[in-house]
Amino acid sequence: MLQVFDIIGPIMIGPSSSHTAGAVRIGKYARSILGTEPVKARIRFSGSFAKTYKGHGTDKAVIAGILGMDTDDARIRNSTEIAKESGLDFTFVEENIDGAHPNTAEITLTDAKGKVTLVQGASVGGGNIVINKINDTNVSITGKSDTLIIPHDDVPGMIAVVTNILAEKNVNIHGFSLARDHKGGTAVMTIEIDGDIDASVNQAILENPHIHASTILKAI
Numbered sequence: 001m002l003q004v005f006d007i008i009g010p011i012m013i014g015p016s017s018s019h020t021a022g023a024v025r026i027g028k029y030a031r032s033i034l035g036t037e038p039v040k041a042r043i044r045f046s047g048s049f050a051k052t053y054k055g056h057g058t059d060k061a062v063i064a065g066i067l068g069m070d071t072d073d074a075r076i077r078n079s080t081e082i083a084k085e086s087g088l089d090f091t092f093v094e095e096n097i098d099g100a101h102p103n104t105a106e107i108t109l110t111d112a113k114g115k116v117t118l119v120q121g122a123s124v125g126g127g128n129i130v131i132n133k134i135n136d137t138n139v140s141i142t143g144k145s146d147t148l149i150i151p152h153d154d155v156p157g158m159i160a161v162v163t164n165i166l167a168e169k170n171v172n173i174h175g176f177s178l179a180r181d182h183k184g185g186t187a188v189m190t191i192e193i194d195g196d197i198d199a200s201v202n203q204a205i206l207e208n209p210h211i212h213a214s215t216i217l218k219a220i
């Protein structure tokens with residue numbers, strides 16, 4: 001069933017929900033995943049984004065998101081100037097990504113301590129996005145709800161371990177995906193949940209020796 005948001009999109013600064021609102025949300029999600037203040041950003045635009053980003057203001061939109069702005073922030077139109085004033089070093093690259101959605105941005109952020117995070121996302125219409133890559137891991141995240149990212153050893157029973165913990169903590173799952181590099185290697189669970197999730201859930205999950213990490217990403 002379509003939601004109102006899916007039909008009319010978010011409250012936003014124009015001209016386009018796909019090229020503006022979606023780009024803002026991808027940029028903001030990349031900032032959230034980095035978890036610190038970025039000082040450098042490399043934005044790789046692919047497909048339609050690469051061809052039209054200057055005319056549609058996608059460059060300003062994605063920078064606005066990286067700065068932490070929302071889709072309805074009037075400062076989006078001046079975001080590149082604001083970024084320069086704040087000391088953010090940013091570059092844009094027009095380069096197609098094989099197999100990517102036409103409206104795709106790959107954002108590489110670096111903070112003052114040298115921490116680097118790569119996030120690839122697609123704007124799929126109406127301001128909606130899908131984050132499909134974080135660093136070297138393929139994921140599928142809409143950003144509409146709190147999400148757990150859990151890299152772990154690819155051994156039997158790990159899905160049950162995590163979902164049982166969530167059930168005990170009264171956390172309801174509404175989206176789940178699993179990716180792995182190879183059989184018996186490292187796998188990554190991506191779990192979208194209803195409502196809020198607190199740090200005690202992470203603590204319980206991390207007690208299992210096969211869990212590498214557990215990160216809560218807040219909805220954007």
